[in-house]
Amino acid sequence: MADLDEDFNAAGAEIIWVLEQGPRFEDGTAANCVTTMQDLGATTGWCVGDDETLPAADVFDDSDLANNRGFDLIVPRSTMRIEWVSTHGTGPNDENPEGEDVLAEVQAVLQGR
Numbered sequence: 001m002a003d004l005d006e007d008f009n010a011a012g013a014e015i016i017w018v019l020e021q022g023p024r025f026e027d028g029t030a031a032n033c034v035t036t037m038q039d040l041g042a043t044t045g046w047c048v049g050d051d052e053t054l055p056a057a058d059v060f061d062d063s064d065l066a067n068n069r070g071f072d073l074i075v076p077r078s079t080m081r082i083e084w085v086s087t088h089g090t091g092p093n094d095e096n097p098e099g100e101d102v103l104a105e106v107q108a109v110l111q112g113r
Contacts, residue, residue, distance in 0.1 A: 005044045013110065017037050018033070022035075028061070070088035
């Protein structure tokens with residue numbers, strides 16, 4: 001995704017990086033999220049450290065969306081509803097989309113398809 005961050009911005013979307021746990025098993029803090037985002041080559045986006053979410057920590061990690069895997073969400077500002085979800089992981093039910101696939105879904109959702 002990091003190599004497409006400007007394409008997401010041009011499509012009218014912003015990437016929010018949620019770090020549940022760092023790549024070396026460190027805490028999912030906002031500071032670690034920024035470091036991870038930069039290590040992945042991202043130049044834009046917002047960072048959230050899941051260990052610091054309020055009112056309760058680990059709200060993303062504990063959600064049904066995570067289920068011990070990564071996930072992508074598309075949430076238009078106009079509706080604040082989850083319009084598309086995809087998962088990343090090693091399980092048989094994980095889609096593991098490429099960044100281009102997610103960008104195409106963003107464009108479709110924002111164009112009302």
